[in-house]
Amino acid sequence: MRDVGFGYHEGAELLSGMTLSLQPGMFHFLTGPSGSGKTTLLRLCYADLLPTAGQMKAFGQDLRGLSRDNIAELRRQVGVVHQDPQFLDHLPVAENVAMPLTVAGEPVDMEALRDLLGWVQLTGHARALPPSLSGGERQRAALARAVILSPELVLADEPTGNLDWEMSMRLMQLLIELNKSGKTVLVATHDLNLIRATKAQVTARVLRISGGNLQLAGADL
């Protein structure tokens, strides 16, 4: 993104003059106080919002020129995990995890699906309905759903916001594994302890949003 600005209301810019390029295969953290625009920045990345100024490109495409079908294609290349992930509550976890394949019209490899559920430790919950899952299980299911199409980029918006420390670290471990397998990861969080604990295991670039601008965080992190 180059000189990107965004405001929900005319005249009031939440983000301004932001320039950022995610390094392929790198683990990134996006931090900043609540309301600073972390979620907004992530939403800009998967074209849920469009910048009001500047230029935003993903996979070589200008996001402002994308048709609705192109946006759908883009979202198949970007896995997203939200703080409060939503599911199709009438379908079992396994079907929810496989849903990106279903809507993309691709066949579901049952063996691969089992492996993926095993990776997020949800094999025993494959037939459970999402409302019966705990917070940590929902986040892991969301992560499995986000990566089933093998996206190059995984975005996580406060993925540990509702989890205790142990669960948070379990989820971060999965994200670290993803990064080590070559995926670019961007995690938005205001939890500095989580960033420190993760940085102890993987090289991570920490970006901070402050006053609507983006800065590279200092050595304190």
Added chain:
Amino acid sequence: MKRRNVKGLNLMAVWQGLMGGEGGKGDRIVPPTGFTAQLTLFSAGAMAFLAVFALALALATGRLANRWSAELAGSVTVRVSAPVAEQEARVQSALQVLQSTPGVGPARVMPQDELAQLLEPWFGPDMPVDALPVPALIDLPITGEAFDPEGLRLRLEAEAPGAVLDDHTEWRRPLVSAANRLRMLGIVSLLLITAASGAMITLAAKAALAANGQVIRVLRLIGARDLTIATAFVRRFTRRAAVGSAIGTAVGMLGIALLPEANAAGGFLTGLGFRGWDWLMPLLIPFIAAAVAFVATRWAALKMLEAVR
């Protein structure tokens, strides 16, 4: 063997088979909606039932208009009024004129008992018609285009005093016009039913889309195209409309089949129904209902999805 097959036919299983299709791979992305589904089915069935009767009305009135038009245009009547003593002579004069008229068949003087039958609705069965100064009536079939009613009228005036030509135009016109208006009413009813079905399906689809806002949002976020999401709703409503209207059509056709046969009196109501190939026409109703549901749901879904990024 046949008996065993019939006994083995589980109607509930057939019903679930038709409706259970909603569990298909693509449709599963939309949560099942039990009661709403039944309402859509019922509405589609009721509309189809009404459409069968509107179609029967349109076809029956069309037949009626054609029949009245053809029957009345196929003959004319010559009325001969004269004192009793001169009536026979004047009838003979009129017959002579008619014999030399081009484009007509053999003229026939209507016998007294036929006249009595014609007058019966007004005077009752016991009225001695021969005691009344009733004009003689001559029935003249028209056989060719050479027939010139105006020419005949003038010749009768000149050569057969008291003989008046009645070509039925005066009362044929309002009858045929009434039948044509009824036919138009049937066609307008069909169009209204189609439009109302479309509106009903659109409303039901919009309600279903609004109720599934979260599902749609999730699907868009994981990369579903508008058409993929819309198709799930379109399939569901198209199937419901097709099944509901097939049932409504079948019941409507049964109702029409059970109507009394048209009798000799040719009463209009007993003539309401289908004849011959007409019976195939109501079979189009479920297909039309499905097409209307397809278009209405697709339009509503794509329109609504524009609001979801």
